[in-house]
Amino acid sequence: EPEVTQTPSHQVTQMGQEVILRCVPISNHLYFYWYRQILGQKVEFLVSFYNNEISEKSEIFDDQFSVERPDGSNFTLKIRSTKLEDSAMYFCASRTGGVYGYTFGSGTRLTVV
């Protein structure tokens, strides 16, 4: 069964450092997403990406965040200057056109120290 692949599974970074989280969505999917889950809290939407541009973003997705699809297969989330409160599980997801086709990756646990 096709999967959304995320790397690394766990990343530890110093506060203020830049971090890039990587995702390989399912190949025929058209919509790409990042969500995050702070420990003990709900899964929150960050950003959606379609046709090589951001289609929607939440209040969380401020100027410190950016997304890119550099080569037609990878989808990345960059945090420019990490803060302690960015520590969370980050999930990449992709889907085809239908609402039921959402597939999530296993997540990257980001720990900012």
Added chain:
Amino acid sequence: DQQVKQNSPSLSVQEGRISILNCDYTNSMFDYFLWYKKYPAEGPTFLISISSIKDKNEDGRFTVFLNKSAKHLSLHIVPSQPGDSAVYFCAAIFDAGNMLTFGGGTRLMVKP
């Protein structure tokens, strides 16, 4: 703004019995509701969904009921199995929208 809420953080059920997980929402404009299952160290996995124009959808052991007047939905698992032990998230989406809005999750423990 908690548009989707799951008021029970945990639920414990005996194997073979029914598990009922509940979810409430505030925005009547949601078009679809979905249930996801999540194991530790994995991403959410789609389980079952229901359109806002229906009141019931069944898939094997899983049935979702939607009560639009009460803005409430529930997931029934019958019979419950130990492998069903996981965190269950309710989520909602607008038909024309992109983002899923999640509830806080309910941890289900099925005891053998």
